[in-house]
Every structure is written in C-alpha cells, then in structure tokens.
Amino acid sequence: MNGTYLRATANGYDAILKCLACGNTYLHQERIEAFERNADASIGLHITIEGGRAIVDNGLAGNPSSRRSGFKVYFSCESCAAGPVLSFSQHKGNTEITFD
Numbered sequence: 001m002n003g004t005y006l007r008a009t010a011n012g013y014d015a016i017l018k019c020l021a022c023g024n025t026y027l028h029q030e031r032i033e034a035f036e037r038n039a040d041a042s043i044g045l046h047i048t049i050e051g052g053r054a055i056v057d058n059g060l061a062g063n064p065s066s067r068r069s070g071f072k073v074y075f076s077c078e079s080c081a082a083g084p085v086l087s088f089s090q091h092k093g094n095t096e097i098t099f100d
C-alpha cells in the first residue's frame, strides 16, 4: 500500500481510502471476513459478516495470510464498478496491509 490509496485528513493523523479505479473516497464496507488459526494449521476459524448476519465455519480459503491469521474488508465504490479489498495478514512478527 502506498499513499496513492489514501487521502490525508485535516488533522494529519487519519486518512481516507480512495477507490483504486476512480479515486473517489466514497467506499462502502460490504463484507468483512476474519480468519484465525495457529501457524500452519490446515483449519481454523473463519467468520464472514455481511448483510446483517454472520456466518462461521472452519474454512481458510481466501485467508490473506499464507501461514497465520488475517482479515479482509470488501468495498463497493459509489462512482464505479470497482470492488477494492483491504487485507491485513500476519507474517511472522509483521502485519502486512494490502489494498487491491
């Protein structure tokens, strides 16, 4: 992630995500997925929150971390058809952030 995906706010401490396709800042959170597991475990806890309900299972398909835990926020854009996804993934002692 670099600064081109963020618009700084007036206070200088926060930022607003921008659509990757059109640059609009009106992104709506549509779905959240959280993945939790011990390192290298083949199953774990997966929670999807969308449309006023939560679905819980043990599948790890789509986990942004190849070995540990992570979560994703799926957005829709008010101005275009893009559906950017913000991901946090644990990699050893680091937390990696991607927005694509």
Ligand SMILES: [Zn+2]
Residues within 6 Å of the ligand: 019, 020, 021, 022, 023, 024, 077, 078, 079, 080, 081, 082
């Ligand atoms: Zn857009």
